Amino acid sequence: MIEIKNLFGGYQKTLIIKDLTLTIEKGNFYALIGPNGSGKTTLIKLITGVLPNQGGTITLFDKPLHSYSTIDRAKNMAVLSQEAKVEFDFRVEEIVMLGRYPHQKGFLKHISYQDRRVVDNVMKQTDVFRFRKKPFKWLSGGEKQRVLLAKALAQEPKILFLDEPTNHLDIKHTVMMLQQLKEYQKMYQLTIVAILHDLNTAALFADKIGLLQKGKLVESGELSLLQNENQLSNVYEVALKTYEHPIIPKPQITVIPNQVDEDHARLEYDLNQTDHYIHLQFSHPLRTISNGVLGEGIQWSTNFCNFHVQNNYNCSNPRIDIISWLKQANICEHSTIGMMTAVNLKDVSIVEKEYEGIKILTVITAGVGNAVDITAKKSVDTGIQIGTVNIMVFIDAHLTDGALVNAVQSVTEAKTKAFVDLHIKDPVTQTIATGTSTDCTLVASTQKGEPTPYTGSGTVIGKGIGLSVYQALVDAIGKYESRRALL
Structure with a gap:
């Protein structure tokens, strides 16, 4: 469980998150949505300890965030960010193996049979096993994103944070990734917190939704909040219309652009x-x-x-x-x-x-x-x-x-x-x-x-x-x- 109370935080003197209170239950796929600049990425950095909070409290599994050591945080939390930067010329399997670092023992951090088994498994599940001997820099943006997801899963975290995880993925691999994550969630009671700009993707895969605007939590709850057309239109500053998915009971959203009404015979x-x-x-x-x-x-x-x-x-x-x-x-x-x-x-x-x-x-x-x-x-x-x-x-x-x-x-x-x-x-x-x-x-x-x-x-x-x-x-x-x- 993640419990946040009256949280304030940001960058130096710039306050981004303002008096935010939120509870994310264990085993939930929780989607953070909101326009650019609403504070989604900053909130994740505060929860993971990358940024210090300037007020309020963050509790993970009934323990204050500050009480966790760096290694303990890495055992409990993994992050997949938007950036796919790796400074050194590592091969794919070496990148994924970095995810096992928190679980390796001893000063020299020897790679165990369990480490290799986990790494091979997650590479297969994310469809990057065939690239395992290739240099990371040779891969496309979408392939790099899947490698970094494999690295995050190799940590065997209890909480997985995703910052626009499908940013570089095509439709097939977007669906494949999120379906795999849903299977992980169910199998391991994995808690997933994902920043998603695509509201329809959030509706299809998330269990709960949090809507942010200007550093504040507008609403948190069931997928039904995506059916509040007026609220979404006000937050995103664009006309939106909701409708039901034709196959599964999930809401979907479409944008209504401003159009000039053409002058023509209307039943022509x-x-x-x-x-x-x-x-x-x-x-x-x-x-x-x-x-x-x-x-x-x-x-x-x-x-x-x-x-x-x-x-x-x-x-x-x-x-x-x-x-x-x-x-x-x-x-x-x-x-x-x-x-x-x-x-x-x-x-x-x-x-x-x-x-x-x-x-x-x-x-x-x-x-x-x-x-x-x-x-x-x-x-x-x-x-x-x-x-x-x-x-x-x-x-x-x-x-x-x-x-x-x-x-x-x-x-x-x-x-x-x-x-x-x-x-x-x-x-x-x-x-x-x-x-x-x-x-x-x-x-x-x-x-x-x-x-x-x-x-x-x-x-x-x-x-x-x-x-x-x-x-x-x-x-x-x-x-x-x-x-x-x-x-």
């Missing part, structure tokens, strides 16, 4: 329609939410495609098929929402209207051969049939993520209302259908104007969505029924 698009696909390409990326075959979830997209497939289409891997079709059409898959339907694309309904100053574009292909009453107790999965309802709604407004979800709800309400009014039935249960078994919905917004968190039926945008979707869907189903009557 090109429409290309063939017998195989409908392609809408917008002049600027739109914020989207969809359950499309390609591009599902929330993201930014420029291209929106609805592909025609035969009624007997084998859907073993529809995503791969859509990517293949996009390549054939020379459309970038990474900025595209892709859907598919067995409906004749000539029966598409396109409605473009303005509702109380809000422009809304709705594009729908619809068939009801596989209509389903979602509330019916007995229903049959009839697979892919002609009858998919694909709805695309484009809105010239700034919608929050919550408003995007709300907009999908408004689309669904309008769709169900159309099914009720047209008396569309589930062919199995003969009850009024609520949709089809393969419906696909997209809502996209230009993100221009003031953000709005609500797009439900009681709002202007929600009402506009409802009227637009209802009109386009009734029209599309009418076209579908007329074509089916001719078969």
